[in-house]
Amino acid sequence: MPTYTSAQAREQSTPITGEQILRVGPVNPTVAESLKSEFASLVLPDSGPEREALIASHGQNIRVAVCSGRIGVDSELMAQLPNLEAIINFGVGYDATDTKQASERGIVVSNTPDVLxxxxxxxxxxxxxxxxxxxxxxxxxxxxxxxxxxxxxxxxxxxxxxxxxxxxxxxxxxxxxxxxxxxxxxxxxxxxxxxxxxxxxxxxxxxxxxxxxxxxxxxxxxxxxxxxxxxxxxxxxxxxxxxxxxxxxxxxxxxxxxxxxxxxxxxxxxxxxxxxxxxxxxxxxxxxxxxxxLPHLGSGTHETRADMASLTLNNLRTYLEKRELITPIS
The missing domain is CATH 3.40.50.720 (NAD(P)-binding Rossmann-like Domain)
Structure with a gap:
């Protein structure tokens, strides 16, 4: 299988399937349910042999990662996903993601500004x-x-x-x-x-x-x-x-x-x-x-978390349809 840079991967016309979408870590329950029911995405185990096995069998194929701002996609994981194109982030913060590597590889990253x-x-x-x-x-x-x-x-x-x-x-x-x-x-x-x-x-x-x-x-x-x-x-x-x-x-x-x-x-x-x-x-x-x-509850209201979940999922849908993000980070 050829290895692409992320920018080149976006030029592919092939649709992105559920087995090419990876949920990284715990995410908002609404987002988690939609990833499962609407997209049939994969879920990355937290650690151990199961995590290693999933990366070994699917890592080459992953094109989109969905994560929370607290977990992110770190340097090690990003390096294990050579065809990653986009990181869809639930939260306004994204410092847990290696944005330097993402930029170098042309991986686009979204967050959820304004709504919180x-x-x-x-x-x-x-x-x-x-x-x-x-x-x-x-x-x-x-x-x-x-x-x-x-x-x-x-x-x-x-x-x-x-x-x-x-x-x-x-x-x-x-x-x-x-x-x-x-x-x-x-x-x-x-x-x-x-x-x-x-x-x-x-x-x-x-x-x-x-x-x-x-x-x-x-x-x-x-x-x-x-x-x-x-x-x-x-x-x-x-x-x-x-x-x-x-x-x-x-x-x-x-x-x-x-x-x-x-x-x-x-x-x-x-x-x-x-x-x-x-x-x-x-x-x-x-x-x-x-x-x-306080237990990091800044955006912790029913209304704001619903808005954040909606924006996260809309970023994902828009990327799958148009290879664009609604709220890319600058």
Whole structure:
């Protein structure tokens, strides 16, 4: 059987069959059911001899992979699929996929932008309020009986009227900013490049952004370019009165340095929906009352997950019919 580059493979006129579509890892239940009933796709076992056997028997024939943003198609798997043409990704993030290899081979990749902007921004706002006003700790205070026993809960921090720095003013970052404007917040931001037509104050580095604001909200895309972008220098600039909110990717923050800053009082608090090695969270964070911890639920609503599933499947259908994607990554 001849071996094609992915770009050459797309020039083939032969239809793509179910045995040429591979589901990689767990995916949204609606997507999983459609892959099974509508497309009769293959499912890659997680590990072991069954996985090796499937790759040995079908790897040469796979032309489309469907995955979640958390699992992706990594370097090793992609190299085992020489005729892969397209990766259909459920989720806006795709840092688990080797996009460098995909680009070199002409493999196109889709994600699910826009449909989750509002819910992720809502989650950021919830974390913002809960972290600054210590709402999670306050609820635990009530449930523990401390209030009924006559104790007073410590004072928290005002959430309205703050200077808020948004690290990554993309679609989600902009949605967060719009919400915070209603709280009278002054919005600042840092991107690789200043955005035209944006009235918020731009800062040329993450350090400068953190130094000039009260709260740093991390909304940057994941991947190698942003790994540990929020490092010791940035956290020192946040300072002992400042807060960090992260709804982006756990890898964007130097997690151990963040733990130390929270433990030592280097920063006032943090609200985290994402972690470096999900679902595993540093044990030290579980013991701290100045951090709010969520199980990566940014887009976790019935409505948004349904929209994401629909867009994922429409990307797949469009690729099979036209060899095009509705929402290719840039």
């Amino acid at each position: 902007n509002d819910c992720v921004a809502d989650t950021a706002l919830g974390l913002y309020l809960s972290t600054l006003r210590s709402l999670g700790a306050a609820e635990r205070f009530v449930r523990s009986g401390s209030w009924a026993a006559g104790q007073n809960f410590p004072l928290a921090t005002r959430a309205s009227g703050k200077k808020v720095g948004i690290l990554g003013l993309g679609r989600i970052g902009q949605a967060i900013a719009t919400r915070l404007e209603a709280f009278g917040c002054e919005i600042h931001y840092h991107n690789r490049n200043q955005k035209p037509g944006v009235n918020y104050q731009y800062h040329s580095s993450a350090v400068d952004l953190a130094a000039e604001t009260d709260v740093l909200i991390v909304a940057a895309a994941g991947g190698p370019q942003s790994a540990k972008l929020v490092n010791q220098e940035v956290l020192a600039a946040v300072g002992p009165q400042g807060f960090v909110i992260n709804i982006a990717r756990g890898t964007v923050i130097d997690e151990q340095t963040l733990v130390e800053a929270l433990r030592s009082g280097g920063i006032a608090g943090a609200g985290l929906d994402v972690f470096e090695k999900e679902p595993h969270i540093p044990a030290e964070l579980l013991e701290l009352d100045n951090v709010v911890l």
